[in-house]
Amino acid sequence: MSLEVQIKKQLGRFALDIAFEHEAGVLGLLGESGCGKSITLKCIAGIMQPDAGRIVLNDRVLFDSGQKINLPPQARKVGYLFQDYVLFPNMTAAENIRSGMRGTRAEKKARCKSLLSDFYLEGEEDKYPAQLSGGQKQRVALARMLAADPELILLDEPFSALDHFLKMQLSPGMHRLFERFEGSILYVSHNREEIREFCDDVVVLENGRPVEQLDIQTLFSHPRQLSSAKLIGITDFLRLEKRADGRFGIAAWDTVLAEHLAVPEDACCIGLRPGAFTLEKPQNTALSQEAEYLGYRRKGRRSGLFFALPAAEREAGGKAVIQAEIEAPAGEEEKYKAGERRRLYLAEEDLLLLEK
Amino acid sequence: MINDFSPLWISLKIAFFASLITLVLGVAAARLVCKTEKAKHFLDGLFTLPMVLPPTVTGFFLLILFGKNSPLGRALGKAGINVVFSAAGAVIAAAVVAFPLMYRSARGAFEQLDPDYIACARTLGMKESKIFFRVILPNTRPGLLSGVVLSFARSMGEFGATTLLAGNIPGRTQTMALAVYSAVQNNHKEAAMRWSLIIVVISFLAIFLMNRTMKRYQGTEVFSGALFRADKSKRSKAEEEP
Numbered sequence: 001m002s003l004e005v006q007i008k009k010q011l012g013r014f015a016l017d018i019a020f021e022h023e024a025g026v027l028g029l030l031g032e033s034g035c036g037k038s039i040t041l042k043c044i045a046g047i048m049q050p051d052a053g054r055i056v057l058n059d060r061v062l063f064d065s066g067q068k069i070n071l072p073p074q075a076r077k078v079g080y081l082f083q084d085y086v087l088f089p090n091m092t093a094a095e096n097i098r099s100g101m102r103g104t105r106a107e108k109k110a111r112c113k114s115l116l117s118d119f120y121l122e123g124e125e126d127k128y129p130a131q132l133s134g135g136q137k138q139r140v141a142l143a144r145m146l147a148a149d150p151e152l153i154l155l156d157e158p159f160s161a162l163d164h165f166l167k168m169q170l171s172p173g174m175h176r177l178f179e180r181f182e183g184s185i186l187y188v189s190h191n192r193e194e195i196r197e198f199c200d201d202v203v204v205l206e207n208g209r210p211v212e213q214l215d216i217q218t219l220f221s222h223p224r225q226l227s228s229a230k231l232i233g234i235t236d237f238l239r240l241e242k243r244a245d246g247r248f249g250i251a252a253w254d255t256v257l258a259e260h261l262a263v264p265e266d267a268c269c270i271g272l273r274p275g276a277f278t279l280e281k282p283q284n285t286a287l288s289q290e291a292e293y294l295g296y297r298r299k300g301r302r303s304g305l306f307f308a309l310p311a312a313e314r315e316a317g318g319k320a321v322i323q324a325e326i327e328a329p330a331g332e333e334e335k336y337k338a339g340e341r342r343r344l345y346l347a348e349e350d351l352l353l354l355e356k
Numbered sequence: 357m358i359n360d361f362s363p364l365w366i367s368l369k370i371a372f373f374a375s376l377i378t379l380v381l382g383v384a385a386a387r388l389v390c391k392t393e394k395a396k397h398f399l400d401g402l403f404t405l406p407m408v409l410p411p412t413v414t415g416f417f418l419l420i421l422f423g424k425n426s427p428l429g430r431a432l433g434k435a436g437i438n439v440v441f442s443a444a445g446a447v448i449a450a451a452v453v454a455f456p457l458m459y460r461s462a463r464g465a466f467e468q469l470d471p472d473y474i475a476c477a478r479t480l481g482m483k484e485s486k487i488f489f490r491v492i493l494p495n496t497r498p499g500l501l502s503g504v505v506l507s508f509a510r511s512m513g514e515f516g517a518t519t520l521l522a523g524n525i526p527g528r529t530q531t532m533a534l535a536v537y538s539a540v541q542n543n544h545k546e547a548a549m550r551w552s553l554i555i556v557v558i559s560f561l562a563i564f565l566m567n568r569t570m571k572r573y574q575g576t577e578v579f580s581g582a583l584f585r586a587d588k589s590k591r592s593k594a595e596e597e598p
Contacts, residue, residue: 073478100480
């Protein structure tokens with residue numbers, strides 16, 4: 001199983017210029033709406049034509065602008081799950097599933113029967129799409145896609161704009177797909193939780209360009225790029241600057257990073273996860289900074305203690321006071337007086353050095 | 357009193373064959389225009405022309421095209437087919453004049469169909485011909501049906517082009533519309549009134565039935581299972597489920 005994608009496409013002012021490779025498993029394409037995720041899928045499926053580039057699936061060239069190869073969608077063996085499933089309204093569930101099947105009538109019938117049972121659709125085969133619930137429609141679409149024997153499956157925001165309850169209805173179908181399909185899957189989403197649940201590797205996209213490609217654990221624990229960090233939900237960033245002595249420090253603070261840290265030359269800022277700062281000095285401190293105690297809020301049996309760090313330059317520009325919330329057992333807040341100054345520590349493993 | 361009912365049968369026969377021809381040609385023309393990019397506006401103008409031209413002008417061109425002096429007319433004549441002053445000529449005249457109505461309805465229907473249906477069918481590996489017959493045609497039925505009814509009604513009422521190409525031969529090419537003309541000329545006011553009323557009733561019925569059918573389509577969801585012999589009560593239940 002292998003997929004090699006390298007495409008360029010100009011759409012009005014938007015320029016897509018993307019390249020990635022994928023071996024096996026589920027590869028997520030993560031990015032904000034309008035970053036070119038769907039266009040990439042459409043180009044791979046052959047619904048849209050890239051201006052230039054090359055798409056190779058399992059050693060079959062699907063598209064190559066240099067060699068003037070452009071296989072029609074029918075010959076690509078690429079399944080595409082549309083956002084709203086586009087079941088054919090004039091066909092029953094079973095007819096929909098059989099619509100892309102090859103083989104004799106008896107083979108189709110048997111295959112359809114096993115797909116219906118795989119996707120929990122027994123008893124629904126004679127219903128029309130308008131008579132099916134959202135979850136059933138999704139499962140018919142998945143079964144229909146598998147019936148056409150694709151080598152690669154493209155999932156375009158399969159859970160977009162659905163509330164939690166509906167997502168719960170759709171998850172079984174998706175898990176069944178991963179169980180029944182052995183080829184590669186590309187999963188497009190702007191939702192980090194979905195990517196985390198369903199993908200093995202991720203390509204982070206921004207403005208039509210790939211930012212970085214990494215495995216799912218690394219993305220959530222140690223993203224390297226600023227835009228990846230934003231996409232996994234980190235909101236506080238502090239700008240780094242290089243001091244005269246060659247060490248890196250937080251711009252506008254007098255703090256410098258611990259000397260032994262290997263800071264990449266093009267690191268631009270550090271990302272602060274909620275709860276990254278601690279009150280006790282960890283063994284391997286990356287940086288420390290004095291802060292002012294503001295107050296607390298009670299959370300169950302715990303208290304969140306709020307400290308104000310000095311105004312720092314934000315990555316986006318401008319200065320702002322950074323608030324750090326530190327969790328402690330309830331009652332701990334009585335040890336602090338408003339306005340009191342304490343030193344906060346950031347451990348090495350919690351330090352996120354980001355590049356732009 | 358009308359003794360000879362031949363104009364009624366001739367009209368129905370001509371309208372039937374003319375709408376059959378426009379259905380096939382109109383759908384083909386609509387597909388062609390939807391697919392091409394370059395000549396789109398040129399073709400659209402060409403196909404719509406018979407709707408805005410005076411029917412006599414259309415008839416005149418058809419007369420030249422199928423006349424004894426044209427290559428096509430001569431070739432057909434050698435094959436023993438005579439279009440001018442024949443029922444075949446009346447069918448051709450009616451079909452040409454009604455064609456734009458069918459073409460425009462079909463084009464509208466094709467353009468309204470969500471292109472994702474076609475894209476999806478392609479990714480499923482369906483052949484283009486299968487996509488056309490199993491996906492495009494069934495899901496554009498309301499639009500195509502209205503095109504057929506409109507062209508049937510238009511063919512029934514065709515006068516100008518028919519007179520020029522097929523003439524006004526009682527028992528052969530005299531349709532109801534032509535019968536009204538002859539009756540008025542011969543001062544048979546009563547006969548003119550009767551034929552006129554029959555035309556009004558038939559045309560009105562056609563449009564009325566079409567509207568009723570369309571309303572049934574749109575009553576729920578244009579492309580819902582209701583169209584395809586599904587049980588209505590079951591469907592509304594399924595829709596209530598989240």
